Amino acid sequence: MARGAVLAALFLMGAASAACSDEHVVPSLQAEGWGGVGAATAFEKSALEAALPGFTVTREMRMSEGMEFPVYSIADEEGQSLALIMEDGAAPGKIGRMIFEDPRVSLQGRVLLGARYGALAAKEPGLEDCLPGVEEASGTVFCADGSAENIRLQFTGDWEGPDGVLPPPGILETWKLSTLIWLAPPR
8 A cells, every 4th residue: 555655656746747847948038139039030920939939929019109019928838928029120020129027037047137236236247337217217227237238137226316317326236126128239
């Protein structure tokens, strides 16, 4: 009887392990792109599906400053959004920008959403190159990633300062990384 229970437990553990191995690993953001998506990828649903097998690709329309534009939303098998992918205005038909707000997407396996600016600035060279957000991004700060010229880190936090001005260092160091932004290199 005990031997049967042990065999059943081993069988269930094997089945659970196999089920876990079928889950898709969320790719890390790199300077070249995300998963199989990069600057050379066509801004088409079929190209994105081929580059990101196992993920759901949905075309949506978004608005910014009164203008409507198409984006592709990338979701995991549970339907949770991982990324928004936008067309390159300078090279129609190609990927121009990818935006990540899900903490499962890391930057080169080293930077995670939710990290505080102060902690990152202490270990990430070049992070001090920051600009304040304006208009729709007012109240945020955008910083260049010191290791990849085409990646921006967006920080958010509490501060009641004027639009277009960086928060003082003592305040900025408490802000958290909320968004990773990949930009296609100049063509």
